[in-house]
Amino acid sequence: MDLNSLSLLVEILEAGNLSEAARRLKMTRANVSYHLNQFERSLGLQLVRRTTRRVEPTEAGLRLYEHGRAIRNELLAAQESVATLGSTLQGRVRLSVPSGYGQLVMSEWLLEFKRQHPGIVLDVMFENRVEDLMRDEVDIAVRVMSEPPQNLVARDMGAVRYVACASRAYADEHGMPVELDDLRTAPLITAAVVGRQLRVAAYLDDERHEVLLEPTLISENFLFLRQAVLAGIGVGIVPDYVVMDDLRRGEVVTALDAWRLSIYGTRMVMLYMPNRHHTRAAGAFIEFILEQARRAGR
Structure with a gap:
């Protein structure tokens, strides 16, 4: 099985449609569609169902996606572990935080994290709605809710009163x-x-x-x-x-x-995708923010 084709399938399903996948991969939509078709022909299986707006995985496509994502994450982890030997933490963390909590509570935490890790780029969005983290390329979201979505990892950050x-x-x-x-x-x-x-x-x-x-x-x-x-x-x-x-x-x-x-929920929670490879930067950020939330709740 061609690993490049498997990686392409992962990118397509995470992007949600061929046009967005093409944008992320810096390819034409026609090129993405061609390689997907070739991959399906080589396997003799339909991997995605196409609609006018989105692509959805078939059962075979979903199984391959899960394996492909795991392989990609291991490769990324291997690359990062070698690239960062003896160096300070670097990378980018894209996060979405509530407008009020983000500005009134988290802003000092975010600035302190930047002071400690100047090599990490923080890309911060202040918004209140829970969107598709995979589609929006968000690594981490913080939200007020009572029952977090079952398809996401939810880390408790304390009560909301x-x-x-x-x-x-x-x-x-x-x-x-x-x-x-x-x-x-x-x-x-x-x-x-x-x-x-x-x-x-x-x-x-x-x-x-x-x-x-x-x-x-x-x-x-x-x-x-x-x-x-x-x-x-x-x-x-x-x-x-x-x-x-x-x-x-x-x-x-x-x-x-x-x-x-x-009104909206009783807990502040941190959300991120399960089984997604977390860079050392993202992992450090998650633990830093959770520790700040624990201290604030004492």
Whole structure:
């Protein structure tokens, strides 16, 4: 079996379509298609099913992909182990982090990691949606969720605690929610998923309640939500790290403190593809960030 053809199959399936595979391999789409067809003919098997937008592996294609990926990863590990003998860590780590947590909590961790490993290139995206890591060429993603996707490795980074909060000036003038149902009528500031009703899950001891929310201000940018809370626009329902410094200074106050609130999930998790070869740079980054999260949670 031709290892180059096997490697081509891996690249095609990880890219998701022939055009993207061609871009990554710096080949023409026609050339990629030709070599794939030749590989299928040599085996006498169909390896992928083509649609207008994507390619999907057949059972035979999936088995070959798994073997091909393992072989590629071992080769990459061998190359890296030789290339980095006696040298400092080098390489690129592409990661996706939530806008608020990434900027308000992780930014100092990322800068410290860079100080310790100047040879590693960090390519950081601030976004909140869970996308296809393989398709988007993301090595590592950090997200808030309760149940991580089963097809990804999930490493726990600690609990996420939401708070109902407002500026002290707003609280003095309008008062704060006293009962959970008060959230139904309060001018709320929070994040929301497009096309999905926004609900907050609230836990009191072993009791679980759910309240449908109708925010007056919605954004996926948590720094903007923090500004809105400080400006006295309304009552924010945000993770506590968004307003932690403001709470310490007394500029923001909280309500419904007996309740444990959750909108998108209760845990911060690090996600990455299973069985993907991790460079020494990526491995060092993963362990560094997990250690920072452990310290922050103490």
